Amino acid sequence: VREADWRRAVELVQDAGQVALVCHVAPDGDALGSMLGLGLALRRAGKRVTASFGDRRFAVPRLLRFLPGQDLLVAPARYPAEPELMISFDVPTVDRLGLLAPNAGKARELIVVDHHPSNTGFGSVCLVDAAAASTSVLVEELLDRLGLPVDRDIATCLYTGLVTDTGSFRHASTTPAVHEMAARLVATGLRTDEIARELWDRSPFAYLKVLGAALDRVTLDERAAGGLGMVWTFVPRADRAAHRLPYDECEGIIDVIRRIDEPDVAVVLKEDDEGAWQVSTRSKGGVDVGRACTAMGGGGHVRAAGFTSHDPPEETIARFAALLAPST
Ligand code: 5GP
Ligand code: MN
Ligand code: MN
Structure with missing residues (x-):
């Protein structure tokens, strides 16, 4: 990520009154966790925040319903048509925005936070790092640069992104920095056992x-x-x-x-x-x-x-x- 893009992203977020967040359709733990984690922090900082994803059948997957911040979610039909500032999470291509692709097209500014090597470079500010283990890694850095604290609810969201995209810290993307981030998040008082059970050890x-x-x-x-x-x-x-x-x-x-x-x-x-x-x-x-x-x-x-x-x-x-x- 270029330093100029980080600085521009911080500026845009600080100046915005309302922020519209979006993640990819059929959201996974990283998409939804990254979006809700930043959403909770921005709301606490006094911003008006809406969040959504562009699925025709708009529903949070059962195994992600434990994530905090779901009251930020609105159905695609109620999403701002021409957002002043829009931020996308874990979205490599415009088509993965689904029903909300037109809204992104009309956004005055679009910050793209992502870690897919296939990211096409859409948006006006690119916070894209293919070496990042999850999009939530980039969200943690953005929060740090904004000077916004990570409380337990935000940490639950970011940790869910990290633990799902690294396959429970098994994939090759699991660097020392990944474990260090996990340690910072767990230190907020996370119940990693409960998160793991919600994500992987429950089925009808x-x-x-x-x-x-x-x-x-x-x-x-x-x-x-x-x-x-x-x-x-x-x-x-x-x-x-x-x-x-x-x-x-x-x-x-x-x-x-x-x-x-x-x-x-x-x-x-x-x-x-x-x-x-x-x-x-x-x-x-x-x-x-x-x-x-x-x-x-x-x-x-x-x-x-x-x-x-x-x-x-x-x-x-x-x-x-x-x-x-x-x-x-
Ligand atoms: P999963 O198999 O867990 O649904 O997806 C694994 C990974 O493949 C996701 O993290 C995402 O990057 C990618 N992926 C899955 N389905 C699609 C799709 O339909 N389009 C795109 N662009 N990527 C996908
Ligand atoms: Mn994803
Ligand atoms: Mn991801």
């Missing part, structure tokens, strides 16, 4: 049934990705309907599939309530799945990426597999 019974069906149809293709291999499965909405399992309860299935030793790549295709397939992909580093997902119209990181498909799973997986080549 129906989850096991749907997981079982997904495991039943799992495929290991050891010749995919130039011999690096790929494991994949899919979750049709009929499975979920049979057990009355909401879509967002299936988030964790990719973490079961990707444990497998043989392949470098893991893929789970989940059919959402509209009948579109949301595709989650992971790699162990031998393949750049972010590049393949970008070619499929989505995006993401080298080891975690995704896209949306409207074709049957077998067709989608064949096209995706054809894009996989060992990274050099």
